[in-house]
Amino acid sequence: MPNELKTYLKLRPTFHIRTFGCQMNVHDSERLAGVLEGEGYSFVTSQESADLVVINTCSVRDKADQKFFSDLGRLKKVKALRPEMKIAVAGCIAQQQGREIQSRFPHVDVILGPQNIATLPELLAKTSSCVVATGENQDYHLRKVPAIRAGGHRAWVPVMYGCDNFCSYCIVPYTRGREQSRPVKDVIDEVLSLADQGYSEITLLGQNVNSYGKGLSDGMDFPALLEQIHLLEGIKRIRFVTSHPKDLSERLMETFRDLPKLCNHMHLPVQAGSDRVLERMNRGYTVSEYLDKIERLRKLVPDMAFTTDIIAGFPGEEESDFEETVKVVRTVEYDGIFAFKYSKRPHTKARFFNDQVSEVEKGRRLNIILSIQDEISKLKNKVLVGTVQEIIVEGEGSAPKNGGSTTHQMGRTRTNKIVHFESENNLAGKLVQVLIAEGLQHSLKGRILKD
Ligand code: SAM
């Protein structure tokens, strides 16, 4: 590298981002990185050596809260040695506890909520001791915020922000604000530009993508958006998360049958298998309505894969309610689940319910659900042995073993299952056919048919 360039690079301020939480938050970090690189910052892998450390927080469950506060405590010591280092706290905890963080952690320089990502450079330029930007930004969904994506062939594209559903346990509507759909043109332009850059798989993001279009003047809805994206050249696969069961329409279900690029996997959070609990959660559907939709989708697309979210030990959940949740898990035979112990969140209704379940009992129920699902996942993966799966390769894994000439490659099926195989070539980004030879707990192993 030429010396001038080295000198130039040395002059560039550096940043590091640590992200807690869900895909939406990971994507927000990609946007924060895009904004910072646009201002001349360059990314470094070490927090300790960075000029700016951004911690992008999540407050959906209390565990993430705790990890973040210990991180912040550790950074206090680093900043004591390097006072010129700047610390920014972004994300949902920043939104919700901005003033408290400011008074408890005076070493923090900037606190910004999810709707204020694009303003980070302006906030850093302010000279006051700590700047807090947690105001609502009504136009956030209209802004075109750059993103630095983590390479590969897959990219996330948000289609909406916020949520209007107010499930009684959930903090999201209070931290991410009201639901706002991005204009169709902005979404299409972004997907087109990603296709130009070589991305072939797009995952559309939103807290409830099924209600996309609410508030837009052009009458667009989510199935219509999917149809438009499906027409774009270069895009080979389309996925989306998350779908709320109450807004899963017949037309959206039919798009899985009608649009070949739409992958046959749906993440459809059930949360609980008892109507009484679902009602107290304010979910807006019954168990039989939920199961009818699963059945209908399976009729439309027989090899549809399903994953879900489940909350163990929601307030008032009796043993009999819990057994109904177990029944749903066994009935649907999910391909995977994300299960969590219920945790009390600020602002939410359920925190005031006076029939909270003990921590021990929540843990017991969580473990039961997870072990039942482990068995189901293992069996479902074994059933795939002998089938041929279409994989988009995500890249090389480990180096050749024992001096061999092949390298370990990893990719995903259309149903989002991870597949490992060996190849002499690095096939990153390529669409290949793999014969499945082994079904493991959380992944598959196979042999590539054409290299
Ligand atoms: N919008 C999505 C939906 O409607 O299912 C989910 C978004 S939320 C960020 C992700 C998951 O976190 C939820 O599906 C739920 O299972 C879990 N979750 C949310 N609040 C929780 C709480 N207070 N305790 C435990 N899990 C919670």
Ligand code: SF4
């Ligand atoms: Fe939270 Fe419910 Fe909105 Fe999902 S739909 S983000 S669980 S309030």
